[in-house]
Amino acid sequence: MGKYSIEEFINKTKQDEGENEYFELETPRILEVNLSDQVWAKAGSMISYNGQIKFEREKMLEHGVGKMFKKAFTGEGSSLMKATGNGRLYLADQGKKITILELDNDSITVNGNDLLAFEPGIEWDIKLMKKVAGMMSGGLFNVTLKGSGKVAITSHYEPLTLLVRPGENVITDPNATVAWSGHLQPDFRTDISFRTLLGRGSGESIQMEFSGDGFVIVQPFEEISSSGTSS
Template sequence: MSEYSLESFVAKRRQNDAEHDYFELETPQLLEINLNNQFVWAKNGSMVGYVGNIKFEREGMLSGGIGNFLKKSLTGEGAKLMKAKGTGRLYVADGGKKVQILQLNNESICVNGNDILAHDQTVNNQITMLKSVAGMMSGGIFQVKLSGTGHVAITTHGDPLVLMVTPDKPVFTDPNATVAWSGNLSPELKSNMSFKSFIGRGSGEEYQMKFSGEGWVLIQPYEEVYFQQS
């Protein structure tokens, strides 16, 4: 059989039926979720295929009150999740970004709302905001706190890097390159006015996130700008 024959291509790329993990990477950019009469939350529009009997319901990240306000006014489509319920194999992806699978064990993390791909039904989500958001001109001003026990899948542009935060060494990051951080940290949003004056008002570098305390921050080698929808 030729290395480049159609048969060879299919054999190399076909689904591996021997793998049945709940959350499983089929490729670095493609997540497989094996459902057994249960449901998961997945990012709206992330479904690229499924096998079995799975139904989808579109819902907001939160329902009612401030959750609806945040969803409509700030987060755009990036904050919306759909419920996937049933039995079968669900395949989700997001713009070719790399997928990172995390297992929470009675723990919490904060994730940029646009970078959540999916999470287990046993994991709670709560939209939170930075204390100072008035000056933010681009998206990415909100985050979602995920807490509990279960699987979480987040996405990054390229290979991410974890920066450790210690009491004597705070970490500063670009909001548009910041993906996630440990749930015990409470970042501040700071404005660098001198930098703003030097390069003009349009740049995102005039804003920085400051992480103090004890924990970690996940950054990606890409500044992702989010567009709000009217």
């Protein structure tokens, strides 16, 4: 069998039949969900499946009136779909790198554009950074997840985790910030000259400042959603 034969390609890239974890990284950019009940995933992230699986768009009142109003206010920056049934489900989001995190009775806040999927038992809530709503188009929309179970997040290229310690604040670009410890509350600051000095246009630069004890995950890419809302 030749080095570049179709058979060799199939052997190198075929799905792993032996995997049986709820979430598995089939490749660094494709998530396999071994579905036996249901899972919440980013709408439009399904690339393939087998078995008997039904897909439903998140219903307006499925998660309560409060979350419905928040989603309306944020312009529904990240719609969810529910997959129910039995089978293998494959998810991806624009070729972004996928990271699986297992929550153990703790919490994490994820940029609304970078949340790919999570187990149905995890509690979630939408957060809108109101302080920045007037400074960025549409504000900044995030999802706080808490409880126990797996969460899959995405990033452009390899993510970097920055440790936040008392007295050692971490400052990030909002469009490059993927997630952070659920108990951290970022502050927003502006720097009029920052982008001008870097040759990136005029006007104010908005930065997120994290203080306390925890972590922040960033990506080497500034992401702005197609709707015009900063992600």
